[in-house]
Amino acid sequence: MEDSNPLTIVPRQTLSYSSSPRSLYPSIEVDTFTTRWTGEIESLYGEDYTFHTESDDGVRLGVKGQLMIDSWNGCGNRNVLSLTLQGGQKYDIKLEYQEQGAGAHTKLLWSSSNQTKKVVPTIQLLHQQLYL
Numbered sequence: 001m002e003d004s005n006p007l008t009i010v011p012r013q014t015l016s017y018s019s020s021p022r023s024l025y026p027s028i029e030v031d032t033f034t035t036r037w038t039g040e041i042e043s044l045y046g047e048d049y050t051f052h053t054e055s056d057d058g059v060r061l062g063v064k065g066q067l068m069i070d071s072w073n074g075c076g077n078r079n080v081l082s083l084t085l086q087g088g089q090k091y092d093i094k095l096e097y098q099e100q101g102a103g104a105h106t107k108l109l110w111s112s113s114n115q116t117k118k119v120v121p122t123i124q125l126l127h128q129q130l131y132l
């Protein structure tokens with residue numbers, strides 16, 4: 001997949017599919033699909049953040065142009081990434097997800113000393129594009 005050809009420019013939404021994203025985009029297959037979401041994430045505080053991905057199946061997370069979590073061939077993944085962010089800054093972010101079969105879900109959560117662990121809220125995600 002190339003980033004130059006998004007199929008969908010999505011309204012702001014969380015990166016949390018409790019089932020397959022097919023519920024939102026019925027044109028994709030039930031199994032054996034990949035998605036790529038790109039956009040920006042805006043931090044709230046200048047401090048250390050922990051990003052958490054939860055997915056069935058594989059996931060890759062890139063922040064600031066660097067691949068930070070690479071768990072592409074896993075199943076039932078839970079990954080953690082610690083990163084220092086500046087308050088109120090915007091950072092490029094890319095979340096790729098693949099589904100091989102059976103259950104399908106993915107989530108991007110964050111936590112820091114000033115906020116409890118939760119799905120990254122919609123308002124902190126900007127310029128979203130989704131590649132199916």
Ligand SMILES: [Ca+2]
Nearest residue numbers: 056057101103
């Ligand atoms: Ca699966």
